[in-house]
Amino acid sequence: MIARAPAPHPVITFIVRRLIATVFLLIVVSMVTFSIFFLLPRLAGQTTYGLAAQYVGRSPTPAAVHAIERQLGLDVPLPVQYGRFLKGIVFGRHFDSGTSKAYCPPPCFGYSFKNQQPVWPMMISSVPVTVSLAIGAAILWLVGGVSIGVLSALRRGTLFDRFSMGVALAGVSLPIFFTGLIALALFSYRWPIFPNVQFVPFTQNPLLWAKNLILPWVTLAFLYAALYARLTRAGMLETMNEDYIRTARAKGLPERTVIVKHGLRAALTPIVTIFGLDIGLLLGGAVITEVTFSLHGLGQFTILAIDSQDLPEIMGVTMLAAFFIVFANLVVDILYAYVDPRVRS
């Protein structure tokens, strides 16, 4: 008998293949991001001198500007700059201009000269806020949106359906800076049930963490739940007309089983895809919600970075947001293979 290595499980090969593709995708994303921030302005006529001049005080002397240019590494050709950027992510980077020295430990996504700090630690410290906000809201809107959608589909045309779809329309149309402010005005000022909304880390006090996040969660979830309710309703209406639903009924299954096991299971597949993308997008910063509720998450970080034209910070947060989206896509694809057997083969 010849011993043979056991064939790897198809799902595992699928995941490994996707992971490799993900790494390549991220490299491409970094190239594109780098080009947007360093190549495009140059094509539009910006000089490295002008770029460096921003970092010098009010009345720059040419010598000081040239020194900054060297320190930022703007004096070498762009591909070399990109190479240094990539190297910094893996090995860390030293920024040295003789007078001031700075070390940016790996993963180095650039050094913010405006704040005199490496970008990565600043950025990472705001991630827990955004993650707490996104995950909590996601659970709320997924449970709420899907169940309302299913009930609406099953009671199509009834008062419940019309009412919930009307509310959903409002939810989709109303911007967060409106609903958020209304929520704050009512439940933080008029009736101070949730006064002084501020982020408390989960590890510090889980109860306070949840209490402070309820308003942002509900506000954010309202928008998405409305969207998901409409999507689920449409999906369920379509699925419940499928031939296999008729087969399930012909088997004599109870209506509940027909709806949940046969109908909802199939209707949820497209929801999974959209859910993954939405979560990925939100993890990169729920900008408006964070600003409305003064939560110092990635969205707030992005706004501040753009406001102060801090290129390394903007670049770092763009990369991180891209990573979240690519990663969410990966998770969706793996989930998809698990949910829909037709994808596997």
Added chain:
Amino acid sequence: MAGGEGPRKGDGAGGRFARRRARHRSTMELEAHATRERTGEAEPSAMLDIRDLHIHFPTDDGLVKAVDGMSFTLERGRTLGIVGESGSGKSVTSLGILGLYHRGNAQISGKIYLDGEDIVAADQARVRELRGSKMAMIFQDPLSSLHPYYTVGNQIAEAYLIHNKVSRKAARAHAVDLLKRVGIPQAASRVDDYPHQFSGGMRQRAMIAMALSCDPELLIADEPTTALDVTVQAQILDLISDLQQEYGSAVIMITHDLGVVAELADDILVMYAGRMAEYGSGEDTFTHPGHPYTWGLLGSMPRLSRARLERLLSIRGTPPSLINVPAGCPFHPRCDYAARTNGRSETEVPALRPVGPGHLVACHLSTDEQRRIWAERDMVAS
């Protein structure tokens, strides 16, 4: 039928009597019994006894009369072929028998006795119990009728589990047995395949296995072969008829293909616009059909005996909308012989009347006229 005397059928009948006695206690059954005695209706004795069945759907455009006055009986071990064009009410009839139109806004009247029990009057829970166990259905397109996310074995076992108190393991073993029985090679491993991994013919075999999982006494096959290629069609039809002989169940074969019923059906029911046009034994319907619509169907069927160059005869016009069924005989706008009825076909709905023993035709033409015209047409055709 030799298979009819097999041991299996004997056992089944014994069991059935016991079950039936048990069920006789139910008040509903007693009430139904009382009603029948009052109205003087005969006690239904056949496996399936349908009396004056109407299934209507109110829509925004008007009332769709999908089934409008059907009556027929079907004995155990026999096959009834229901034939008609698309939209003639064949599938609605079968779904009505399964009680699948209880939900929604369908209006059902009439009686559907399944082994003496009225499906129309029974409550939903009871009909659900019967569905899948005592009566089962094979659907048209096996790919869309099987759930894409569950394995074939899972779907067959599901039907068995719901009606029998057995373990999942036993249900799975039963599914393997059924797949073997319907001729799936390597059933023990294919049981874990998903529908998309099966070929079209195998999927239909799996559907049949699913329908047979609880040993149904009434099996309805709704165009079981239309989605399959011709060689597979014959295999599937053979399989259904073999299984019928083995299980002794009553079979309704719904089709628009007369070739299919010609081989299998003991009786044939021709439907037009939700009504019965002709009903009789297979022999009678094929050798001396009485309804012009049946003549049209037979004329549009390709036959080897016909000369090659001769064109197939199609029935002119299109089937009527079930909202605006033509007054009088619903077929009269398309009938070549409507002129011979002195205008009766435009005003008067023809009653179903016997033209021979057990042979009913709903046509204003007299029996003699029907015989004469068919003889002429048949001469021309062959």
